Amino acid sequence: MPVLVMKFGGTSVATLDRIRRAAKRVGVEVAKGYDVIVIVSAMSGKTNELVGWVGETSPMYDAREYDAVVSSGENVTAGLMALTLQEMDVPARSWQGWQVPVMTTSAHASARIEDIPPANIMAKFADGMKVAVVAGFQGVSPEGRITTLGRGGSDTTAVAFAAAFKAERCDIYTDVDGVYTTDPRVESKARKLDKISFEEMLELASLGAKVLQTRSVELAMRYKVKLRVLSSFEEQSDDAGTLVCDEEEIMESNVVAGVAFSRDEAKMTLVSVADRPGIAAAIFTALSEGGVNVDMIVQNIAEEGRTDMTWSCPVDQVKHADVAMKKAAADGVINYDELIADEGVAKVSVVGIGMRSHTGVAAKMFQVLSNEGINIKVITTSEIKISVLIDRKYMELAVQALHDAFGLDKAA
């Protein structure tokens, strides 16, 4: 039998009623002849509650215990989903990560899946079981301890299962009905995309479009897993939602696929750093060890042996960055005059594989922002993406203007 993976996020299993609705969707696919692997998240709110308890108990917690605690929410949903399917006369059982086993690294709280041997579940499918309900987000380390994959990790669990079981498709059921050209709450003309390439989805995911966990998209791209994002709250046809796929499968597309943004960014500048080979490595190693997720990086031209180093990071990590730089200076690793933080910036990006073959996208983007009187503070580019840092108060305006200028409200 062909295998289908279906993943239901926290809002899709938030209540017993919603679990029943999700189970009905599963039943539809079973009736089509699929052996189905269902990946479930914790009921929405549960994981946050557990994370809160851990943080309150132990601010600098042992990540192994964090994992043991926060993984429990998924176990509950998996069991309830299996029971709900059984009530519908669909042969089903639940599996916890260690039972499959979902073998991961020992990097607790952010473990990576290393292997999912399909033998145990396939044997049950051969015995007549139609649905394996698997607790998402969790696995087991070589030491036999429970690991978790980081927030949103159930998406990664789903794609990894689709790869391991050579599934026909991996359907991600969530509270939105697909991937949009931008957030409809910011631009009412935002349009749902029928298809999007892995590369574009990857950029959008990493830019803060929280539809899919970045790692799940990377994994899908590497293993050529057909990934579909669709709503668990609507009646579904076979071509509902957005298909994330190889760009070869996308016949026509706009040059720009979407406009992404990230609201709570900070721009930090380390002023007058003693410039020497290895100084960037010294700074960013210190920031990384201090728990700062650096995004954009700009280095000014050095003058008289001194330079300025600028980066962006989430605004709530500004304090961490300050501590890390002071420590590095105290340790004699770096030497600087001051660290300036601008906590009022946002990042806006345009993303599209069409940029590879179309020139002038950057120029057009800068012109659009200039026409609106928006000053650009930092620019970075990749092959299929241009990102700018601007004052936060202009973020909505920039998104709307760019969405309009690149014609995203109309299909290609």
Place this chain on the structure above:
Amino acid sequence: MPVLVMKFGGTSVATLDRIRRAAKRVGVEVAKGYDVIVIVSAMSGKTNELVGWVGETSPMYDAREYDAVVSSGENVTAGLMALTLQEMDVPARSWQGWQVPVMTTSAHASARIEDIPPANIMAKFADGMKVAVVAGFQGVSPEGRITTLGRGGSDTTAVAFAAAFKAERCDIYTDVDGVYTTDPRVESKARKLDKISFEEMLELASLGAKVLQTRSVELAMRYKVKLRVLSSFEEQSDDAGTLVCDEEEIMESNVVAGVAFSRDEAKMTLVSVADRPGIAAAIFTALSEGGVNVDMIVQNIAEEGRTDMTWSCPVDQVKHADVAMKKAAADGVINYDELIADEGVAKVSVVGIGMRSHTGVAAKMFQVLSNEGINIKVITTSEIKISVLIDRKYMELAVQALHDAFGLDKAA
């Protein structure tokens, strides 16, 4: 190092504050030089919530999924307790049942512990770990699925660990400060016992004194585990609470140790059963298969090949008994005129190992009840217990009169 087992029930770990208080108690024992195994229940209310969800999802649930769901509460507490101890600089880690492993039978929802290999935890103690926090109530079946031991099963987990690790003592921390001569809510003169024998505790537990799960007392008796019941809400001295121990360790005791009662009983009589060898087996097999927990049994003298069979059971099982008897009659296994149920009875028992050497306890009990004008409906006795079934409305009166008559408010 000597090993101590400490078990904290649901009310003792109901909040993060209470977990901290419990952890401090653990720290006191670690400071005395013990390697400690802590058994934890779910935070109070959590297991009931999970059981409710399972029942709502699937009234005739698959017990394997029930176990997968309801075992999750203990995992949360175990992780939080380990983190709390770590915050106090006590080296600790959590263990889920399958990690130890706590090997059980496959009788899901009421599994029995078969083996607890101590090697894994002992190796960690040898490495310098001071506390192993183990999720109570759960284990793993030979098939690698999660099992639970039945409600109150964490007591059994605790005693089983104490036996497997040859612990010096097993301390059960709960919301009462020990075992009383009777329920203080019914008889204000009830007195806490310093010591009680396993045999007496077993009778009291099975008679509805809900301090300890019956199976945990059986296990403690078989493996000679010193069991102490004490309050987690009071400052504790070394001789706090009640020690449940071999009767040889109890120097002096009252003839009667306590008065137990069970409020919601029913008396059922199967009228005019065709009497033949094997009829009792036929009736009580049918009742057992129908899920009826029969307690007392009385058979009248047979006349003309017919007899009446009387038993008691929890009042909420009267319907099950009725169904089971009708089915047995329809199957031709038994033959009777009618089944009468008296749903307004309660059971009152006096328990004491002193009965073995003192005669006249039964006579005194019956006289006391007679003096109060209480009619006795059924009587059963064991070596150290006499139980009577009486009208429920006289239950409190009977308990108080017996407590008084046997001088239980005064120590031996």
